[in-house]
Amino acid sequence: MENKYYTPEIEEFHIGFECEVYITKQRHGYIKQVEDNTIINSDSKYYPITFGNKNTNYELLVLGELMHKGELNINKFRVKYLDKEDIESLGFNNNDVKLANHIKPESSLYKILEDDTIFTIQWYWHMLRNERENLIRIFKGTLHKYPYQEIFRGDIKNKSELKILLKQLNIDEN
Numbered sequence: 723m724e725n726k727y728y729t730p731e732i733e734e735f736h737i738g739f740e741c742e743v744y745i746t747k748q749r750h751g752y753i754k755q756v757e758d759n760t761i762i763n764s765d766s767k768y769y770p771i772t773f774g775n776k777n778t779n780y781e782l783l784v785l786g787e788l789m790h791k792g793e794l795n796i797n798k799f800r801v802k803y804l805d806k807e808d809i810e811s812l813g814f815n816n817n818d819v820k821l822a823n824h825i826k827p828e829s830s831l832y833k834i835l836e837d838d839t840i841f842t843i844q845w846y847w848h849m850l851r852n853e854r855e856n857l858i859r860i861f862k863g864t865l866h867k868y869p870y871q872e873i874f875r876g877d878i879k880n881k882s883e884l885k886i887l888l889k890q891l892n893i894d895e896n
Contacts, residue, residue, distance in 0.1 A: 727800040728879070734801070737774035739882045744798040745769045768800065801880050804856065806831070808881040809843055812888060833893065838865040841893050858884075860891065 730741060744767055802808070814831035833841045842861040856877040863870030873891060878884050888894075 725803070726805075727802055729797055730799055730801045732796060734882075735773065736882075738885060739773045740770070740880070741799050741801045742768035742770050744800070801882075804845075804858075804878055804880050804884055806845075808884065809845075811881070812884065813894070814841070814843055834865060835894070839863075840865045840870070842870060860887075
């Protein structure tokens with residue numbers, strides 16, 4: 723994966739959207755003073771934001787002020803492309819899964835519910851060509867009863883998009 727981040731389109735911003743914004747060191751101190759719970763790496767100039775969190779209203783005011791002064795534009799934002807760690811953070815893993823022939827594809831993670839419903843997410847980042855591919859497939863089935871039904875195939879660029887999709891598919895986050 724060559725590029726880990728991309729510049730978002732304005733249409734991508736929504737409640738729950740996770741991104742980072744480039745803030746100068748001078749602004750780091752300003753935000754850090756206001757938001758006691760924030761930990762900012764002194765070497766980093768990117769500040770993580772999840773729109774809709776308890777502190778976001780103030781963050782939006784600060785960002786709005788910076789944009790109004792011309793000190794901040796859309797190019798100062800970046801979003802991490804969806805990766806394995808993001809999927810794992812949403813409750814998917816492959817630790818407890820025993821599939822037929824003991825095959826666990828390296829590009830798949832699973833979530834098993836108490837009723838033996840299993841959701842599988844497969845990704846195809848290892849097949850990159852000229853552009854970054856964001857193709858994922860989601861399957862639903864009952865553990866050890868094959869085949870599983872494909873319930874989604876499409877491009878998912880980031881963790882925020884995947885969260886929305888999982889909610890739409892009624893797949894619990896925990």
